[in-house]
Amino acid sequence: MSETDRTRGISRRHFLNGAGALTAAGWIAGFTGGWVLRPRWAHAAGPIKMGIATDITGAIAPSGNANWQVAQFAVEQINTAGGILGQPIELHLEDTASDPKIAVGNVRKLIQERKVDVVLGGITSAMRQAIKDPIVNRGRTLYIYPQLYEGQECTKFLFNTGPSPAQQCDRLIPYIMKTLGKKRFAMPSANYVWPQLLNKYARKVIEANGGEVVFEEYYPLDQAEYSATISKIKDGKVDCVFNTVIPPGLQPFVKQLYESGFQKNGGVLSCVYYDENLLNYHPAAEMEGLISCLDYFQAVDDPFSKTLQQGYAKKFPDTKYLFTAGSASTGMYRGVKFYEEAVKATGGKLGREEVAAALDHAVLKEGPGGGAAMVPGHYHAKMNMYIAVCKSEGGKTRYDVIDKADMVDPREC
Amino acid sequence: MDFAIKFAFDILAFTSVMVLIVLGLGVIASMMGIFNFAHGELVLLGAYTVYLCDEYGLGAWSGVIAAPIVVGLVGLVLERTIIKRFYAVPIIAMLGTYAIGLVIREIVRGLLGGHYKSIPEPISGSFSAGGLDFSIWRSFVIVTTMVVIAGSWLLLSRTSVGLRVRGALENPMLARACGISTARLYALTFAFGAALAGLAGALIVPLYQLSADIGIRFLVQAFLSVMLGGVGTFEGPVLGAVAVGAMAAGLPWVVIPVLADPLVFVIALAVVRLRPQGFITVGRL
Numbered sequence: 001m002s003e004t005d006r007t008r009g010i011s012r013r014h015f016l017n018g019a020g021a022l023t024a025a026g027w028i029a030g031f032t033g034g035w036v037l038r039p040r041w042a043h044a045a046g047p048i049k050m051g052i053a054t055d056i057t058g059a060i061a062p063s064g065n066a067n068w069q070v071a072q073f074a075v076e077q078i079n080t081a082g083g084i085l086g087q088p089i090e091l092h093l094e095d096t097a098s099d100p101k102i103a104v105g106n107v108r109k110l111i112q113e114r115k116v117d118v119v120l121g122g123i124t125s126a127m128r129q130a131i132k133d134p135i136v137n138r139g140r141t142l143y144i145y146p147q148l149y150e151g152q153e154c155t156k157f158l159f160n161t162g163p164s165p166a167q168q169c170d171r172l173i174p175y176i177m178k179t180l181g182k183k184r185f186a187m188p189s190a191n192y193v194w195p196q197l198l199n200k201y202a203r204k205v206i207e208a209n210g211g212e213v214v215f216e217e218y219y220p221l222d223q224a225e226y227s228a229t230i231s232k233i234k235d236g237k238v239d240c241v242f243n244t245v246i247p248p249g250l251q252p253f254v255k256q257l258y259e260s261g262f263q264k265n266g267g268v269l270s271c272v273y274y275d276e277n278l279l280n281y282h283p284a285a286e287m288e289g290l291i292s293c294l295d296y297f298q299a300v301d302d303p304f305s306k307t308l309q310q311g312y313a314k315k316f317p318d319t320k321y322l323f324t325a326g327s328a329s330t331g332m333y334r335g336v337k338f339y340e341e342a343v344k345a346t347g348g349k350l351g352r353e354e355v356a357a358a359l360d361h362a363v364l365k366e367g368p369g370g371g372a373a374m375v376p377g378h379y380h381a382k383m384n385m386y387i388a389v390c391k392s393e394g395g396k397t398r399y400d401v402i403d404k405a406d407m408v409d410p411r412e413c
Numbered sequence: 414m415d416f417a418i419k420f421a422f423d424i425l426a427f428t429s430v431m432v433l434i435v436l437g438l439g440v441i442a443s444m445m446g447i448f449n450f451a452h453g454e455l456v457l458l459g460a461y462t463v464y465l466c467d468e469y470g471l472g473a474w475s476g477v478i479a480a481p482i483v484v485g486l487v488g489l490v491l492e493r494t495i496i497k498r499f500y501a502v503p504i505i506a507m508l509g510t511y512a513i514g515l516v517i518r519e520i521v522r523g524l525l526g527g528h529y530k531s532i533p534e535p536i537s538g539s540f541s542a543g544g545l546d547f548s549i550w551r552s553f554v555i556v557t558t559m560v561v562i563a564g565s566w567l568l569l570s571r572t573s574v575g576l577r578v579r580g581a582l583e584n585p586m587l588a589r590a591c592g593i594s595t596a597r598l599y600a601l602t603f604a605f606g607a608a609l610a611g612l613a614g615a616l617i618v619p620l621y622q623l624s625a626d627i628g629i630r631f632l633v634q635a636f637l638s639v640m641l642g643g644v645g646t647f648e649g650p651v652l653g654a655v656a657v658g659a660m661a662a663g664l665p666w667v668v669i670p671v672l673a674d675p676l677v678f679v680i681a682l683a684v685v686r687l688r689p690q691g692f693i694t695v696g697r698l
Contacts, residue, residue: 062528065527219671220671222630224427225423225661225662228666228670229665231420251622252620252621259539281622282531
């Protein structure tokens with residue numbers, strides 16, 4: 001490659017790193033036509049074009065930016081190691097702006113103008129539903145969805161690399177019931193599809209284990225006052241709150257629950273999407289004892305995961321966007337690596353059918369929280385799941401991992 | 414009995430939050446005829462001031478004290494530079510203040526990186542009375558709200574400044590002819606309303622969390638309160654806020670929560686339809 005190309009590649013990269021801080025702040029990505037991150041060298045067959053469609057701006061920008069940073073990190077690792085069979089990966093970013101209406105147009109650009117070979121991204125279920133058709137059906141392109149979600153997504157050419165309800169509940173709920181001895185559950189929830197379907201599954205597991213769901217209730221996403229709910233929790237003698245309320249409604253709920261003395265009197269608060277990022281949304285004392293179940297925690301004692309964190313911290317020093325499980329970051333890393341494995345298996349062929357066929361049984365030996373393996377024919381991955389409990393000490397919070405389940409089956413499709 | 418006390422406390426606590434937010438909005442709407450759509454963002458600025466003070470290690474109390482001063486000054490500058498051009502055109506004023514609010518909100522969103530920040534209560538924990546636990550900060554908010562209502566009412570009804578403000582509201586021409594500087598009064602009134610918004614933001618942020626949308630959450634209900642109570646009086650918006658706050662906190666006890674929010678609007682709009690002037694139509698301040 002020529003010297004001018006080299007300098008351009010580097011300066012773009014530097015520009016992007018700098019711009020990352022600004023886009024992170026939600027200031028400039030809105031009026032750009034997407035980003036390209038070029039590899040540092042060329043290959044006769046041209047680069048592999050990987051499209052990232054994630055929420056750089058809008059309400060869930062913190063998660064989207066974490067996703068984009070993890071994608072850059074994973075792709076840089078692959079490119080530094082010589083690419084996929086010598087072919088480098090070129091990253092294309094489009095902002096889905098936390099808004100499905102905007103996203104559809106931007107995702108079409110990835111497909112029609114940039115002609116990417118694969119799209120990774122989408123965080124909320126509403127986003128996945130909105131962009132899967134332009135990608136998979138009309139766009140005839142492979143789609144990898146990285147977030148933990150409510151399950152039941154069995155579209156051909158759409159691969160899910162985050163945990164399913166079975167993976168989050170099958171181990172956690174029996175643990176809460178048998179080890180901690182809690183039997184009476186409350187399910188306060190935000191009113192949208194993920195809590196509804198997750199609760200449906202969790203209820204089955206609770207009842208199969210001889211527990212009882214005292215109430216299941218849905219709130220507007222920004223509800224500010226929960227005294228009625230707290231009273232039901234007290235009157236119903238609930239001993240475990242299985243929470244799927246999300247911010248901004250979550251903080252007042254958790255505060256009122258804490259003030260009511262629920263945890264002090266032995267109650268357990270469980271929140272299966274809570275990662276290290278989200279702990280900071282609350283005063284430390286209110287998080288004490290919170291139980292979460294995810295595919296990775298930073299406290300997981302695994303040499304490869306530790307190296308990953310160090311590499312990420314080196315690439316993005318002092319970043320506001322942590323490499324965690326709750327914001328689809330681990331799923332994003334896995335998605336990029338699964339794709340790498342699949343393309344290796346096809347011998348460098350990038351056709352959708354060939355790659356999907358290889359992706360169907362791809363295996364990762366290592367990853368955040370350990371390896372993962374696609375379950376052939378089921379579009380979901382087996383992965384290790386961890387149960388962690390939050391400890392607060394001197395105003396700081398951390399997760400202690402208390403249980404690990406190896407290669408849990410997603411039980412989807 | 415225990416239940417009744419606890420229920421009353423919870424309703425009162427949320428109603429106080431609502432009243433605090435509406436107070437500044439009501440003062441500006443009633444005394445100046447301006448519907449300030451940037452009010453939510455003035456609340457946000459109050460909350461953000463507490464966050465900054467906390468961040469720089471000055472402690473949360475200094476933030477609570479600084480917030481009304483800082484936001485009051487911001488209000489003064491806004492009035493002198495922008496709002497004063499809107500007095501003749503109240504409809505444009507809504508759009509203009511909305512634009513100001515949008516600018517403030519998006520700047521703060523950028524500064525926060527889109528994250529939520531938790532702000533600790535200056536005094537956390539709870540106290541026991543008669544075998545029941547009450548949150549200290551919620552109690553503090555209730556007491557402060559009552560003090561602020563009483564103080565504002567005394568200021569407007571019992572002092573000469575209040576008299577001049579009311580005079581300027583009643584008949585600006587005549588007030589000017591009497592040697593009252595209405596321009597200065599309006600600036601002071603707007604700054605006062607902004608300071609109340611700042612105080613509200615500082616007091617409520619430990620109950621929720623700091624995010625760019627903290628003000629927006631309450632703005633629509635605050636406007637509903639002003640409509641319900643009626644513009645042009647001090648007591649009207651306060652009573653409106655009491656009604657909306659009590660309904661918003663009380664309805665989830667009797668209907669499913671997703672229905673409670675729309676129901677507040679339905680009831681309030683029905684009342685407004687029956688009493689377009691608001692609760693208070695006689696005995697203006």
